[in-house]
Amino acid sequence: MKEFIKDRLKRLKDAFPDERQIESLMKATDIIKKSFDYGGKILACGNGGSAADAQHIVAEFVVKYKKTRKALPAIALSVDTSVVTACSNDFGFEHVFERQVEALGNKGDVLLAISTSGKSKNVNLAVKKAKELGLNVIYMTGSNAPEVHELCDVVLSVNSTETPIIQEIHRFYGHMLVELFEHMEGYL
8 A cells, every 4th residue: 555655656756847847827817817817707617527626727817826815717618507507408518618608708818728638628629719719728637638739828737647646736726816816916
């Protein structure tokens, strides 16, 4: 058991962000800040654990992470069961996020797309729609480059193909994005 735990910790450590990803995290923060400064919002999407991560990040922007500060505008696109089920029934599950981006997204908003594989069709269609509408796109994924990589303003990748490790680093990225706002003047 001890060796198993040590091996798991080593794989997590090996996947941790390098200097390039730290720069990408700073760029992502700047994109979100510019959106907020001009009245924009974050739309976040993902499937399964990535949907939970999107909801988690949104909750911390809207409510708080560590510090009490003004609420920041963010919406998780996986939480409206009526929209998700109606769209799945009428158009197919691959369109559930794309339709919401079309309905809720405005030029200058931010789409936070999360897919550990980078191959989630519904997430990638949302990315394409977001770019078509003038949204900025931050994509959190694993080491496999998403098919829409070239459309993204920032890709926060994780140097791993193991879903649990990718998700753990994605939580770190989400926490860092929110925590940086809790240290910025004008957001306290």
